[in-house]
Ligand SMILES: Cc1ncc(C[n+]2csc(CCOP(=O)(O)OP(=O)(O)O)c2C)c(N)n1
Ligand code: SF4
Ligand code: SF4
Ligand code: SF4
């Protein structure tokens with residue numbers, strides 16, 4: 361989004377477009393990246409419900425990939441993931457390695 | 458009751474609070490908002506007191522909210538929403554609107570327990586049809602971790618710093634959930650994002666009751682709690698399992714505990730992973746740990762007694 365001057369903004373600091381934050385990508389904040397290991401996934405969707413950044417995609421009720429444009433790498437999903445037979449379906453990997 | 462609350466079904470709903478917000482990585486508050494809005498089956502209007510949630514969810518032109526949302530000052534989210542709700546009732550009476558609309562006010566603990574307390578008390582007493590949700594992270598986090606009346610006993614904050622003068626906060630928390638119930642409102646409850654189903658059921662139930670409702674939700678803050686970025690949900694769960702943050706509701710004056718831990722864990726399990734309580738484990742501060750456990754046990758016993766007597 362291009363920076364606007366005060367004359368270009370609606371009066372009263374009103375934001376007319378709901379959900380416009382989705383244009384602001386927060387993925388660059390990440391120091392660690394969650395990696396999904398599909399074969400260990402039991403489709404419980406805990407990662408989806410607990411993610412504070414709405415960065416776990418779900419399609420037709422099924423877990424899909426992470427949304428790395430927005431994932432801040434907090435690691436909540438990896439910690440909460442039950443996985444299968446003690447094997448996590450999410451692991452955290454250092455970014456840039 | 459059939460709640461429709463399965464994660465699979467819920468995942469098909471649109472997120473009314475979007476990604477791209479600027480809360481810290483691993484903050485508990487966005488998850489609480491996401492769950493509360495997901496449990497709302499009606500068009501909904503929200504007011505938000507100044508605090509981390511408000512500041513970081515609407516920066517200039519970027520808003521994470523997909524619903525009509527008003528940023529109020531720090532002290533008047535409940536008063537602002539009272540006005541909006543009153544206008545809605547008037548428009549409805551005049552036949553200018555026929556939709557069923559719901560109202561939620563969000564405030565942090567500073568904005569709710571302290572500075573917004575009188576406007577909240579007024580709105581609850583007048584009985585405006587709204588839910589007030591406090592996301593309680595136990596301090597004024599947005600301005601750098603100052604103590605509030607929700608800060609737990611013994612916690613280190615920048616205005617009660619643990620050191621040679623004081624071992625952190627010397628006063629116990631204010632029990633705001635009970636104070637709100639004492640306003641004789643139809644519904645006051647405590648919830649935790651770790652127990653998502655319980656949280657959403659409470660929001661759903663509150664929406665179906667006319668009048669003023671209050672829900673207090675524990676909201677881990679890894680910056681202020683000096684914990685890890687990945688432990689918000691785990692810490693919230695431990696808070697519930699130690700009975701530091703019991704899950705209960707008071708419906709028309711009748712108390713019900715909505716979740717009893719299988720095994721009540723010692724409160725140190727909640728305190729230990731948090732840097733704000735680090736000094737409590739140093740020699741000389743054992744009394745504070747003991748006082749903390751006693752406070753939790755006392756409050757839990759009172760709650761169980763209230764449930765038993767049906768009051
Ligand atoms: C009247 C007034 N005093 C002080 C402030 C500065 N201020 C902004 S946010 C904030 C802290 C909010 O604390 P809380 O309500 O607990 O929310 P949190 O930031 O912890 O989520 C303060 C002191 C303000 N905005 N208005
Ligand atoms: S690491 Fe954090 S932000 Fe990224 S997907 Fe997992 S829970 Fe969401
Ligand atoms: S939490 Fe783990 S097991 Fe559950 S859906 Fe997510 S990746 Fe799969
Ligand atoms: S300071 Fe705490 S409450 Fe505020 S955004 Fe960061 S983690 Fe959340």
Ligand SMILES: [Mg+2]
Nearest residue numbers: 565566596598
């Ligand atoms: Mg706070």
